[in-house]
Amino acid sequence: MTAFEYILGIPVAAALALALVPSYRVAAWLNAFASAATLGAALSPFVERPATGVFFLIDDFNIYLIALTAFVAFTTSLFSLRYILHEVAIGRLPKRYVRFYHSMYQGFVFTMLLALSTNNLGVMWVAVEGATLTTVLMVGLYRTPEAIEASWKYFILCGVGIALALFGTILMYLAAEPVMGEGLKAMTWSELLPRVSAFSPAILNLAFVFLLVGYGTKVGLAPLHAWLPDAHAEGPTPISAVLSGLLLNVALYAVLRFKMLLAGNPGALAPGPLMIGMGLTSLFLASFMLYRRRDIKRLFAYSSIEHMGISTFAFGMGGPLANFAGLLHMTMHSLTKSAIFFAVGHASQVKGTQKIAEIRGLTASQPALGWALVIGVVAIAGMPPFGVFMSEFLVVTSTFARAPLLAAPLVLGLLVGFAALMLRLQGLAFGKAEGTGKASGAALVPLYLHLAAVLVAGIYLPGPLVAWFQNVARLLG
């Protein structure tokens, strides 16, 4: 259990320490160091997997997710360092909020890692609720009217989602209790999985519906996505990066844990049609909304909704190939979207605005940043040889194989999104450079690191990773 203690203990300790550190520079650096330490701890399960306990477990599903989360949290903390220093320097962010921000950041990392590594359904719920809470507070950080409205909407919608997810969790316990007896055992995932075929399918079905709607609100599935664009646009950009890159993944992970339980019971309803429906709706809604966005962060927020829709669709499709594709897509999207938000954050700082119309010609004025953005957008739009293309391709082929009729709307949605992004990219990256904003010592290293990882993943996936994906794909049914 020692690995867990490190993985979870470091963020908690850092959160407490950061609440006390007065100097914002020291806090920013401490944040980055703590995230690096957490990353180190998160890599230790690769060396030796800790045993499964009552409250914690590491299995093929979350071993790479934990590492991914720690990695993105670390790179984002590096980006956040530059970003926050700049924001304080130009006076957009008062110094006294910075302490709160860093402490909440580590708190958020803690809750996400807790949600990923826990074996207990109740603890997972508490962790996701904690993640919601910390991000709500951070979205409203700037305290402008728009930010307050965004965090209020976030709180209301995700609060209701969390409440419904709790009801689903209670129902899941109700289904488990006759078979497993009262007490903690009936809420321990690894104990539930082998015995789930004895549960009452009716209760399982009802529970899953509540869980899908509840956690699905946090994934950003249409029609429950209304909080997402505002929260991304109004919060500080590092928060947009971790929201898109990590929190949506964690919520989808929660849904998938329950899907695995349902897959083990032959009498339970196939979650497929429900997830396919929500996935396609998200895909279409987001793709079409991409066209009319004027704010750059909102644009990529809708792109996140689109990609979460694709992942959900893939998991709804089911079968080894589609599940594999979904898992790969979750990972690739996380890396790419956070990279894009890094670039976008710096670009908006350089130009002093988030409006797309006023950010032009980046490749001319800020070559390193501009080209990074180009590569990022190209990657997220789904061009080969990047990883996102690979996962989208796998989703499309498996859909053709299993349900050809659904492939048409899927491909249509993908193409619509692709076109929208390419259109926007034109103006953003190319064209006449207007003014030369100051280069702010951009955190280019994490940016290019992410993009390199996505590029490599598109060409070659390491063997153990493929094995894990296949294992989980099998369990997902």
Next chain:
Amino acid sequence: MTGALLTLLQLALTLAAAPLVTGIVRWVKARLNGRRGPGPLQPYRDLLKLLRKETVVAENASWLFRAVPYLVFALTWLAAAIVPSFATGLALGGSADLIALVAILGSARFLLALAGMDVGTAFGGLGSSREMMIASLAEPAMLTVTFTMALLVRSTSLPHIAEFLLSHDVGIRVSLGLALISLMMVALAENGRIPVDNPATHLELTMVHEAMVLEYSGRHLALIEAAQMLKLVTYLSLIACLFAPWGLDVGAVPGHALALGLESWLGKLLVGALALALFETGMAKMRVFRVAEFLGGSLLLGLLAAVFLYVSQGL
């Protein structure tokens, strides 16, 4: 005692007791307000006085205006006769149905509303329209209470309900509690008591029931007032029969049981009168627009009672 004799006894006793009950309510309210108030026997003197006075009828009044007081009195007295007050086994017991009761009282109200509009005065029309609005909400609420009792007892017949509640081990149930509250709210609305209507008001714009009978005088007014008093006793007896039927003579032990039934009935009337007086003193009258919410709440409670009973029986 045979059914016919019991019914005659009930008719006589309710008519005799009704003014006393109203008198007690008014007397207690006066005392609670710090006044001496008229004695409890005052309504008897009022009725006798009205009977001796001249009856003045408007020129354009129709035959309906003259007939309504008698009809209303007859219908209300009939309703008083079918609710088992101190004994079941009344002559009309076979048709003593909750739904029939609602229908009888509803007909009486309908006739009174027509009479209110008959002479063509503004206040009469005002009273009639308000009365019908209240009725349109109170009757469904009453019916939901009926459904609840019917679900429990499998019958809407009043004697059956009383006998069922006495013989079976029903115990306290949430549904019955909700139904009781709902019925009490309906009773307040139907009898024109606070918080729905102030029976002692002199301000025409706040009147509901009084506005309908503004044109009546003499023996017509005496009959209508007597009907109103009978209606109060009927509702008190109904609540007692449905929710507190202890002491009712169900024919088990003759003679002795009848005396017990009479005593318990008079006791329940007294308790009801006191409770009503206390409640009226403690509350203020609602605006007419809020009456809809009040009765909506009563309907809601009745619906909830029926739903919960249905659910718990199905489990």
Next chain:
Amino acid sequence: MLHFANTAYDTAHLLDTGVLILSFALLFQRRLFGVIRTYAYQALILAAAAAWQAHAQQAPHLYITAAIALVFKAGIVPFVLQRIVTAFNIHRSIETALGIGATLVAGMALVALAILLVLPVTTSSGALTRESLAIALSTVLLGLLMMISRRNAVSQVVGFMSLENGLILAAVGVKGMPLVVEISVAFSVMVAFIIFGIFFFHIRERFDTLDIHQVERYRGERER
């Protein structure tokens, strides 16, 4: 004569129904102080229900949940809310998006929906659990209705808290659920954060009222 047919069942049923009726009462309120007071009563009955379940299920940890409901939800939160309403001079009568009648009908429909959802599915559980779950889900849905049909931010938060009450009711009603205390604490912490200053102070800084319609002027993309 005057007794419960089955004490454990009927008491629990009585308390659960009390919580539900107060949810309806919340929908009927026209004044902000009335909303806060009704919520306090609901939390009180919830505490009683949790304590009763602790007694009936022989689960002492539920007493802690009852204590939290009593002290925090029935005591501290209404007190703080009342202070906030007074201090910020928040507009005290509530306009509803739906009329009272329509709200009533919608509420009954939601209760029927909750019963229809829960009862057929839980045939293998005991009668008390099934009814508790149905009533709890009804309370949750009514809290949701209150959040949707109110414009004032304070009443939306109270709607959310009443939704939370329904969930706690569900959690204590299911026999032997572990971690109920932790979950209820976590939920209460969330609510506490939201109430104890962050939003109201933020919103108060920027708006003169807590009218959500004013807040919503800033939603989405506008020409700024």
